[in-house]
Amino acid sequence: MAVHKTLVQALVASAAMASVGNAHAIAVPAGQLDARTYPTPTCDPSQTVTQTETKTVTSWKALLTITLGGGTKTETKTEICTVTDTETVTQTETSTTTTTVTPTITPPSCPTQCPPPPSCNNLGFDWAYYNNSARNTDTTYSTFHPDSYKKTTPIYVGTTSYVGGLYQDTGTAGPIYDSSRNFQLDFFALNHHAYIYACEAGTYSVDIPYANDAVYLWTGANAYSGWTDDNAVAKARYDQPDHIAGKASYKFDIPANTYVPIRFFYGQAQYGGGFTFNITAPSGQVIVSNQETFSPYVVRYSCDGTTAPPFPAFGKET
Known part of the structure; x- marks a missing residue:
């Protein structure tokens, strides 16, 4: 009996610390019931997310072939040129350069989780x-x-x-x-x-x-x-x-x-x-x-x- 009395006193003391709100019953149409879902939040403060971005850069070269006096000379220039009294052949070549950028993104820190009691x-x-x-x-x-x-x-x-x-x-x-x-x-x-x-x-x-x-x-x-x-x-x-x-x-x-x-x-x-x-x-x-x-x-x-x-x-x- 002494143990039970102590338990009840402890529970009463605990309850006395609580401030009671106003309880009320309100009627609502049954048809308004909607299923409730509670998505589980995910948060990992140690996670590092790496994002890879690919950029394509296109460069152009004009390959100029000039015929002079029966001989052939090949030059590489950045523009198309025309030489008087000669035959000019212009070719275009496309090259692709890929640049990889890897910025690092760290998510915001997670809120501190409230510690639960021991589990058994x-x-x-x-x-x-x-x-x-x-x-x-x-x-x-x-x-x-x-x-x-x-x-x-x-x-x-x-x-x-x-x-x-x-x-x-x-x-x-x-x-x-x-x-x-x-x-x-x-x-x-x-x-x-x-x-x-x-x-x-x-x-x-x-x-x-x-x-x-x-x-x-x-x-x-x-x-x-x-x-x-x-x-x-x-x-x-x-x-x-x-x-x-x-x-x-x-x-x-x-x-x-x-x-x-x-x-x-x-x-x-x-x-x-x-x-x-x-x-x-x-x-x-x-x-x-x-x-x-x-x-x-x-x-x-x-x-x-x-x-x-x-x-x-x-x-x-x-």
């Missing part, structure tokens, strides 16, 4: 799949309650390097993330949790551009333990009568070199649906998205096992 096979999110019997019949999907799953044993548990997706109810099952099995793609719920490692201090942004049917978000101590429907810092919920997708955003400040717990819960009701979920660092780097790449700043626990301890097992949460 701990990257990504833990996630769990549950059946969900709640239908969406109103403007806020009020029948869906994420905190009711705390003691529910999930059907499947896994890890993922990316989050979000679109799920089409075609009457057949399909995979979720990189799972090796198929799942029912309507009436289900997904629970995710991890730590965000803030190697740089500043304001971090969580964006939920699209939710069909619902996404709830928690950060700080409540994301680890004590999370409820009411204390979620952001909620994006589908308006079923008007068929308008949910949308939400949340900003919070994190000191440098800090692990912050984060949890989000997705609920899918009848028909097809899906969600998108992104986290952006103060530098503008997207560290969580639907891209299938492990971010070094998203971990399930710290390597020492105590600074950011593993989350309680799904189905045994508090």
Whole structure:
């Protein structure tokens, strides 16, 4: 109990250092969803680029043959001359000179990369799949309650390097993330949790551009333990009568070199649906998205096992 109390106090202290932004949910038409891509920047400060340029220079020589007194004399001149009372034959010769110029171009220096925490096979999110019997019949999907799953044993548990997706109810099952099995793609719920490692201090942004049917978000101590429907810092919920997708955003400040717990819960009701979920660092780097790449700043626990301890097992949460 003493260890748990110390952990909770540490998480609360960490959360107290963050300034909470205004969370809000804004409805947008589902048809406005666009796939987002995040190109991987390339930068190599040690690279030297050599550019070869070829120039062609053409020179002309007039070869003058002069016949004098039955003899022949050949001279090379830079212009065509005519000698009186003689027969003049003019020939033209073209020569090509190639000059190679090799300027050296060095790209601008790269920005300093923020150092990630130690890695020990701990990257990504833990996630769990549950059946969900709640239908969406109103403007806020009020029948869906994420905190009711705390003691529910999930059907499947896994890890993922990316989050979000679109799920089409075609009457057949399909995979979720990189799972090796198929799942029912309507009436289900997904629970995710991890730590965000803030190697740089500043304001971090969580964006939920699209939710069909619902996404709830928690950060700080409540994301680890004590999370409820009411204390979620952001909620994006589908308006079923008007068929308008949910949308939400949340900003919070994190000191440098800090692990912050984060949890989000997705609920899918009848028909097809899906969600998108992104986290952006103060530098503008997207560290969580639907891209299938492990971010070094998203971990399930710290390597020492105590600074950011593993989350309680799904189905045994508090």
